Amino acid sequence: MTTEKKDIDAREFEGRVVLVTGAATGLGSVIAREFHARGAFTVMADQSNEVKEKASALGSSRVLGLTADLTVRKEVEAVRKEILLTCGTIDTVVNNVGKYTPVAISDITEDDFDDLIAINLKTVFLVTQCFMKDLLERQFGRVVNIASSDAYIPKVTNAHYAAAKAGVVSLTKTFAAELAPYVLVNGVSPGPISTETAQSQGWLANAIKRNPLGRAAEPSDIAEVVLFLASEKNRFINGETVVVNGGATMV
Numbered sequence: 001m002t003t004e005k006k007d008i009d010a011r012e013f014e015g016r017v018v019l020v021t022g023a024a025t026g027l028g029s030v031i032a033r034e035f036h037a038r039g040a041f042t043v044m045a046d047q048s049n050e051v052k053e054k055a056s057a058l059g060s061s062r063v064l065g066l067t068a069d070l071t072v073r074k075e076v077e078a079v080r081k082e083i084l085l086t087c088g089t090i091d092t093v094v095n096n097v098g099k100y101t102p103v104a105i106s107d108i109t110e111d112d113f114d115d116l117i118a119i120n121l122k123t124v125f126l127v128t129q130c131f132m133k134d135l136l137e138r139q140f141g142r143v144v145n146i147a148s149s150d151a152y153i154p155k156v157t158n159a160h161y162a163a164a165k166a167g168v169v170s171l172t173k174t175f176a177a178e179l180a181p182y183v184l185v186n187g188v189s190p191g192p193i194s195t196e197t198a199q200s201q202g203w204l205a206n207a208i209k210r211n212p213l214g215r216a217a218e219p220s221d222i223a224e225v226v227l228f229l230a231s232e233k234n235r236f237i238n239g240e241t242v243v244v245n246g247g248a249t250m251v
């Protein structure tokens with residue numbers, strides 16, 4: 001993304017209040033940064049204290065970093081309270097918090113399963129449910145959920161992750177139906193993303209070899225789709241999950 005393009009879009013989200021979960025690192029931090037660069041008051045939430053450092057690094061009064069475990073309803077409600085106290089309103093939620101741990105089905109413990117379902121699926125439900133009243137009262141809102149291509153092409157090492165992300169796709173449709181016509185709810189299903197975490201887990205190189213475009217997505221590739229779905233340019237896409245994986249699911 002060029003500086004010129006950011007200058008052109010610098011007021012696109014002016015007056016908007018956006019919550020991005022899982023915003024301390026990786027894709028979430030990039031999504032939050034892009035919303036902020038385009039004028040939004042950006043709330044960055046994450047279980048890690050690093051989220052406050054990332055928010056502070058933006059050097060702006062239009063950003064708020066909050067530490068919370070979003071698998072716990074009380075902590076989600078505390079995030080909502082802080083947002084309303086600081087901003088008075090909210091109109092956009094990006095459910096990005098997630099965790100990926102490759103494990104063979106035979107080795108997945110009950111705790112492993114519960115953990116990934118809670119982080120990848122339960123958070124989407126709790127956060128969206130918590131904020132839906134605020135979005136409906138405004139009679140305008142956008143929710144964007146980060147799913148995964150693994151919801152469609154699961155592997156033998158990610159049964160619990162794939163199940164959770166398939167649930168995100170389903171929840172996206174359900175919330176879209178319930179919150180229409182004022183709130184549009186959509187999802188994005190990325191393929192492998194070139195983040196530090198993915199690179200450290202060792203599976204990224206093989207995924208790149210199988211991709212028709214010969215590379216993994218950059219976080220900005222995904223962020224651009226998220227921002228479009230959250231923007232006022234999107235007026236008629238609802239209940240859909242956009243696959244952004246370089247064509248990996250077509251082969």
